Amino acid sequence: MCIGDSITHGRVSCNYVDILVQRLGGKGYRIVNAGINSELAYNVTRRLDEIISCKPDYVTVLIGTNDANASISKKNGEHAMSGMKLPQIPTTAWYRENLEKICIELKKRTKAKIAIISLPPISEEPNSVAFTRAKEYSAIIKDVAERQKLVYLPLNEMMTLYLQQHNSKPLLQYNENWRLAMYKGIAQHILFRKSYDDISRSNGFILLTDLRHLNCVGSGLVSDIIENFITSP
Numbered sequence: 001m002c003i004g005d006s007i008t009h010g011r012v013s014c015n016y017v018d019i020l021v022q023r024l025g026g027k028g029y030r031i032v033n034a035g036i037n038s039e040l041a042y043n044v045t046r047r048l049d050e051i052i053s054c055k056p057d058y059v060t061v062l063i064g065t066n067d068a069n070a071s072i073s074k075k076n077g078e079h080a081m082s083g084m085k086l087p088q089i090p091t092t093a094w095y096r097e098n099l100e101k102i103c104i105e106l107k108k109r110t111k112a113k114i115a116i117i118s119l120p121p122i123s124e125e126p127n128s129v130a131f132t133r134a135k136e137y138s139a140i141i142k143d144v145a146e147r148q149k150l151v152y153l154p155l156n157e158m159m160t161l162y163l164q165q166h167n168s169k170p171l172l173q174y175n176e177n178w179r180l181a182m183y184k185g186i187a188q189h190i191l192f193r194k195s196y197d198d199i200s201r202s203n204g205f206i207l208l209t210d211l212r213h214l215n216c217v218g219s220g221l222v223s224d225i226i227e228n229f230i231t232s233p
Helices: 016-027 041-045 048-052 065-070 074-083 092-109 129-147 155-165 178-191 196-202 216-231
Strands: 002-004 033-035 058-062 113-117 151-153
Touching: 002 016, 016 216, 041 092, 048 092, 058 092, 058 216, 065 074, 065 129, 092 113, 092 129, 113 129, 113 216, 129 151, 129 155, 151 216, 155 216, 178 196, 196 216
Parallel strands: 002 033, 002 058, 058 113, 113 151
Antiparallel strands: none
């Protein structure tokens, strides 16, 4: 069971869950995509009953990119609150609270082996507020995983190192109009049938397509870290 937001849902980016299905489906694994576009950690807490009813053997949780993005500006926070019907403006403390609730409920109500995954970078600019915020939220994820005694999968650290090793030089920078890049990418993919990797290259990215979603290299890294978690003794 792969829990998450649009990065997991995989309808506006390369789909790491589909990659997992290709790799593990023939080995007796049934992979369930439990990602929903635009969700924050709070939204996941509201659908835990449905997730738990599936009685998963393994659960991965990759949630928080929208929480982190909402915390970057007042405008982002208000947009997330109205768009996702949140009871409050997202904060780091509220994110931690909701992530802990997800972990506690999964531990208490399933027999699954559970892994919490740190966030992919937001943008590929190491000095940007967005990149830094994803790193800060990933530190919260690591702390929660340690406190709850769950497996922590260091995706943010892995991707940060990958960007350093491959000398990322993005042409697209994060700003308050970040949604335009996402909508442009969706239009290019649907209307002009451009692949997510082609969209990624046009923006000068190595792992991302539109500042937040993943190309097939990025999705492959997510698949690698989850496959290792599932198949390791």
